[in-house]
Amino acid sequence: MSLGDEYVDQLPDIDPAETQEWLDSLDSVASQRGRSRAVFLMQKLAERSHELAFGIPAPVRTPYINTIPPDVQRDRYWFPGDLGIEQRIRAYIRWNAAVMVVNANKHADGIGGHLATFASSAALYDVGFNWFFRGKDDGRAGDAVYIQGHAAPGIYARAYLEGRLDEHHLDRFRRELSGGPTAAPADLSPADRPLPDLAPTSAGQPAQPRESDRRHGLSSYPHPRLMPDFWEYPTVSMGLGPIASIYQARFNRYLHQRQIDDTSESRVWCFVGDGETDEPETLGSISLAGREGLDNLTWVVNCNLQRLDGPVRGNGKIMQELEAVFRGAGWNVIKVVWGSKWDELLAQDVDGLLLDKMNSTVDGDFQRFAVEPGASIRDRFFGPDPRLRAMVDHLTDDDLRNLPRGGHDYRKLYAAYKAATEQVGAPTVILAKTVKGWTLGADVEARNATHQIKKMSIAQLRTLRERLHLEAEIPAEALADDAEPPYYRPAEGSAEHTYLMARRTALGGSLPKRIVRPVRPLTLPPDEVFDELAAGSGTQAASTTTAFTRLLRSLARVPEFGPRIVPIIPDEARTFGMDSLFKEFGIYAAQGQKYQPVDQALLLSYTESIHGQILEEGITEAGSMASWLAAGTAYATRGVPMVPFFTFYSMFGFQRVGDLIWQAADARARGFLLGATAGRTTLLGEGLQHQDGHSLVLASTVPVCQAYDPAFAYETGAIIKDGLRRMYGPDPEDIFYYLTLYNENYPMPAMPEGAEAGVVEGLYRWAAAPDSTAPSATVLFSGSAQGAARFAQAELAEHFGIGIELWSATSYKRLREEALAVERWNRLHPGEPPHTPRVTELLAGAPGPIVAVTDFMRAVPDQVARWVPAPYLALGTDGFGRSDTREALRRFFETDGPHVVVAVLSALAGTGAVAADVVAKAISRYGIDPDAPEPWLS
Ligand SMILES: Cc1ncc(C[n+]2csc(CCOP(=O)(O)OP(=O)(O)O)c2C)c(N)n1
Ligand SMILES: [Mg+2]
Numbered sequence: 001m002s003l004g005d006e007y008v009d010q011l012p013d014i015d016p017a018e019t020q021e022w023l024d025s026l027d028s029v030a031s032q033r034g035r036s037r038a039v040f041l042m043q044k045l046a047e048r049s050h051e052l053a054f055g056i057p058a059p060v061r062t063p064y065i066n067t068i069p070p071d072v073q074r075d076r077y078w079f080p081g082d083l084g085i086e087q088r089i090r091a092y093i094r095w096n097a098a099v100m101v102v103n104a105n106k107h108a109d110g111i112g113g114h115l116a117t118f119a120s121s122a123a124l125y126d127v128g129f130n131w132f133f134r135g136k137d138d139g140r141a142g143d144a145v146y147i148q149g150h151a152a153p154g155i156y157a158r159a160y161l162e163g164r165l166d167e168h169h170l171d172r173f174r175r176e177l178s179g180g181p182t183a184a185p186a187d188l189s190p191a192d193r194p195l196p197d198l199a200p201t202s203a204g205q206p207a208q209p210r211e212s213d214r215r216h217g218l219s220s221y222p223h224p225r226l227m228p229d230f231w232e233y234p235t236v237s238m239g240l241g242p243i244a245s246i247y248q249a250r251f252n253r254y255l256h257q258r259q260i261d262d263t264s265e266s267r268v269w270c271f272v273g274d275g276e277t278d279e280p281e282t283l284g285s286i287s288l289a290g291r292e293g294l295d296n297l298t299w300v301v302n303c304n305l306q307r308l309d310g311p312v313r314g315n316g317k318i319m320q321e322l323e324a325v326f327r328g329a330g331w332n333v334i335k336v337v338w339g340s341k342w343d344e345l346l347a348q349d350v351d352g353l354l355l356d357k358m359n360s361t362v363d364g365d366f367q368r369f370a371v372e373p374g375a376s377i378r379d380r381f382f383g384p385d386p387r388l389r390a391m392v393d394h395l396t397d398d399d400l401r402n403l404p405r406g407g408h409d410y411r412k413l414y415a416a417y418k419a420a421t422e423q424v425g426a427p428t429v430i431l432a433k434t435v436k437g438w439t440l441g442a443d444v445e446a447r448n449a450t451h452q453i454k455k456m457s458i459a460q461l462r463t464l465r466e467r468l469h470l471e472a473e474i475p476a477e478a479l480a481d482d483a484e485p486p487y488y489r490p491a492e493g494s495a496e497h498t499y500l501m502a503r504r505t506a507l508g509g510s511l512p513k514r515i516v517r518p519v520r521p522l523t524l525p526p527d528e529v530f531d532e533l534a535a536g537s538g539t540q541a542a543s544t545t546t547a548f549t550r551l552l553r554s555l556a557r558v559p560e561f562g563p564r565i566v567p568i569i570p571d572e573a574r575t576f577g578m579d580s581l582f583k584e585f586g587i588y589a590a591q592g593q594k595y596q597p598v599d600q601a602l603l604l605s606y607t608e609s610i611h612g613q614i615l616e617e618g619i620t621e622a623g624s625m626a627s628w629l630a631a632g633t634a635y636a637t638r639g640v641p642m643v644p645f646f647t648f649y650s651m652f653g654f655q656r657v658g659d660l661i662w663q664a665a666d667a668r669a670r671g672f673l674l675g676a677t678a679g680r681t682t683l684l685g686e687g688l689q690h691q692d693g694h695s696l697v698l699a700s701t702v703p704v705c706q707a708y709d710p711a712f713a714y715e716t717g718a719i720i721k722d723g724l725r726r727m728y729g730p731d732p733e734d735i736f737y738y739l740t741l742y743n744e745n746y747p748m749p750a751m752p753e754g755a756e757a758g759v760v761e762g763l764y765r766w767a768a769a770p771d772s773t774a775p776s777a778t779v780l781f782s783g784s785a786q787g788a789a790r791f792a793q794a795e796l797a798e799h800f801g802i803g804i805e806l807w808s809a810t811s812y813k814r815l816r817e818e819a820l821a822v823e824r825w826n827r828l829h830p831g832e833p834p835h836t837p838r839v840t841e842l843l844a845g846a847p848g849p850i851v852a853v854t855d856f857m858r859a860v861p862d863q864v865a866r867w868v869p870a871p872y873l874a875l876g877t878d879g880f881g882r883s884d885t886r887e888a889l890r891r892f893f894e895t896d897g898p899h900v901v902v903a904v905l906s907a908l909a910g911t912g913a914v915a916a917d918v919v920a921k922a923i924s925r926y927g928i929d930p931d932a933p934e935p936w937l938s
Contacts, residue, residue, distance in 0.1 A: 036352030060324040064358040066406060067334045068415050070343045077415035085499050090126050091468035092488055094439060096157035098464060099485045102456050104173040111174045116437035116450040118154035120304040124432055125154060127413045130503045137509025141638045145511060146245045146270040149221035149236025156218055160489060161500060162510050167487055172217030224514055225666045232514045234666040237659050239279025245270035246289045247626035249297035254588055257610045261640045270299045274318045275307025283325060285623050289427040290330025292590040297427040298420045304436035305363045308451045314364030319431045332428040334416045339404030345391060353388045370435045370446035374400035407432030439467050461485050519639030522728050525558040533717030536750035545676050545741040547713030549578050552645060556585055566631040568615040568646040570624045576647055576676045580604050586612030621652050625660040632669030641728055643671060650675025650740060651690050654698035665704050668734035670727040678740035679855030680877035681889035682784040691881025696860045700813045704735045707813040711786040714751035715810055718759040742784040762811035763842055773803025776913060777848035777904045780809040785853040791897025796904060804904060805846055815839040816863040837867045844869050849907035853900050873907050875899060879936035893935050898926030
């Protein structure tokens with residue numbers, strides 16, 4: 001009995017004699033006909049039991065052979081194209097991809113690039129491009145294709161063949177900047193001139209001048225931020241493409257079921273490295289795809305058995321391991337292990353010897369067989385068992401050496417892709433076995449160092465030319481010793497070019513292509529929606545989190561605009577008071593709600609629906625972020641702007657899924673990220689792993705992220721209003737927003753007259769000094785630190801006769817970026833009257849020294865320090881969080897009201913405006929321990 005079989009013994013046996021007969025039959029087959037025969041019969045029984053729908057789980061692992069048998073391949077999935085011509089096209093692509101990397105490194109030594117990844121996967125891409133991937137030239141959204149980052153040279157090489165790129169582009173692979181901005185275009189050599197736009201925005205229309213016109217070369221990897229007309233789906237940071245593809249397929253379903261967009265024609269394809277499957281992001285969400293039956297999703301895992309350093313599973317078999325994992329997660333798994341020439345050997349394998357050998361050989365050995373001569377394969381793989389050796393007696397050593405792997409067999413791949421597209425009710429993963437560096441010659445193929453090889457000698461290129469049969473296309477003299485190897489493109493009208501273009505035309509045009517084409521435009525909500533937040537809460541205490549939730553509800557209720565909102569929450573709605581939205585807007589569930597919720601009697605019950613609007617993702621910030629990315633790029637991928645609001649525990653945002661946020665910035669996503677329970681002291685009680693005092697520092701590292709730290713409901717409203725205008729208005733920008741939301745309740749003031757612009761700009765005067773005092777210092781507050789600032793203002797007036805102004809700093813990042821731009825302008829325009837940074841200009845009107853207080857690290861207000869035109873001092877929460885009350889925490893971090901008082905007095909003492917003993921008195925008045933250890937050291 002093996003683990004997992006015991007359950008049978010818990011079931012009643014209603015006829016033990018009959019049971020014994022079956023068992024005896026099996027015993028006798030095993031002893032008389034052999035183990036292989038017994039296994040075969042068992043598998044036949046299992047197959048029949050599946051046909052009879054008994055509900056017996058399928059095994060998670062099958063033998064190490066192709067999933068699609070040769071006869072099924074022939075009868076159902078036979079390749080309809082011209083193998084020969086496609087092979088030639090592929091040879092051209094292979095050649096150009098290699099030459100472009102080699103040339104790039106000649107032009108700029110050390111510029112890098114990869115040869116081996118694409119070489120192993122050329123056929124995997126080609127079968128997709130020639131037969132499956134749908135383009136968008138017909139006005140529809142087409143397929144989403146996630147390309148392995150290191151395969152980018154092959155994709156450029158194909159675009160070159162299609163005439164979308166020319167030699168200059170290829171020559172400038174990985175050199176996006178050099179040669180350009182300083183010289184006038186006429187002075188530049190042709191290779192250094194700015195390049196034309198890659199793709200017209202739509203057929204027949206001239207390309208619009210755009211930011212990308214400053215581009216000079218091809219980005220190293222798929223980066224829509226850098227090549228906004230070409231790449232759509234950023235990958236290369238391992239694992240992010242895979243998880244994004246799952247949620248993209250899921251989001252397509254969501255759009256469809258919510259009747260916002262017809263996505264039935266769009267398939268999501270994701271190419272994954274076998275080494276990449278070690279990333280938790282790669283496999284971490286596959287059960288979602290299985291659970292929701294995402295048959296619009298196909299993954300192709302390029303099982304070249306190698307990663308960067310060496311074998312992926314030298315001691316095991318990555319394909320077998322992945323098969324089990326994916327089958328267990330409800331995926332349809334198609335293994336493409338062996339090329340067609342193995343079919344006949346397997347057909348002769350009546351004793352199961354070859355199968356046993358295939359099953360028991362580990363990947364480390366398979367990798368070695370890929371580099372060994374045929375004679376060693378005969379000896380080592382077939383040889384040890386004379387019966388197995390006899391099976392290949394009729395084959396020469398060369399035949400053995402050339403027994404190909406399935407991932408290089410075009411017919412096998414076509415069958416797998418075709419079967420995947422016909423699969424109903426489950427996503428498919430194609431596990432294709434390849435050789436890393438295939439066709440690049442003995443020095444590259446399957447070597448442990450192959451991943452990083454980027455140079456090839458002329459001799460190696462000559463061998464490649466022979467291997468690819470390009471003698472006619474690449475003249476021998478073109479590969480003279482000191483020559484720069486040429487690219488090759490079949491002429492227009494040639495059989496190859498005609499075939500290539502016809503295939504793409506039949507599938508809707510070239511890919512990848514990023515087109516921003518509004519199909520279902522968005523109307524912005526009316527300004528009145530924001531009035532409630534602008535009015536404040538009167539005497540009632542509220543938090544910015546509850547204010548945001550009210551706003552979200554109001555926005556979602558706006559006709560036409562409302563349905564475009566995508567609220568995303570990773571199992572934290574109750575914490576944020578957002579559970580009140582469940583009933584009204586519904587939680588999206590692919591299968592609706594098959595049960596009666598335990599709280600059905602309540603007004604706000606847990607309501608799941610196929611039309612649900614809320615993405616309640618469960619405890620996965622990574623998955624939620626991937627949903628946010630899919631929603632935030634729908635304006636481009638589908639021409640349907642969607643407005644995602646992803647609300648998370650602020651600690652588990654930038655810190656936890658920072659790389660996905662970076663990916664979203666690359667993808668030009670638009671939308672809102674909301675860090676709730678923000679602050680290191682506002683979220684009392686939770687301690688070190690929960691209290692966030694640094695997400696704003698991390699947010700400051702993302703160029704397009706608009707990071708805000710609002711203190712009041714009206715600030716939150718004004719920022720979101722402006723964000724909607726900037727991202728979804730008539731002249732949309734490819735930016736996104738990060739807002740902190742706090743859970744501290746206090747009466748929310750009404751928006752002061754004329755404050756809106758300052759809120760958006762990042763800084764404005766919130767309160768003048770009390771009338772009884774002369775204004776002599778200024779306090780900048782952000783977020784929940786407003787309480788300490790207001791306390792200090794009252795204390796300083798009452799006990800020290802000192803007046804301070806209070807300013808709200810909603811975005812230091814924005815102030816800094818503006819100041820940096822001004823500083824740069826001044827630097828580059830000597831002799832012209834200098835400009836003044838906005839923060840300097842604003843604070844020039846603020847009295848005395850300036851103290852900033854925040855519930856975040858001091859690095860946040862310090863972002864503007866060098867442009868503040870007065871002595872400047874920041875109080876913040878550097879250090880690990882603790883569990884305690886807000887009061888205790890703020891005292892510990894020295895951000896409470898008394899500490900603000902002391903800081904103001906100390907700053908005034910520094911300018912000579914007050915005596916030092918006044919500071920000392922204040923320190924003792926508030927019971928501050930001047931010798932307590934610094935919080936950030938403990
Ligand atoms: C998150 C992350 N870590 C590390 C790398 C560096 N890296 C680039 S490719 C690579 C190996 C890829 O191996 P595999 O996924 O098997 O792809 P192959 O090239 O073999 O198809 C590594 C480690 C990366 N790009 N992203
Ligand atoms: Mg690999």
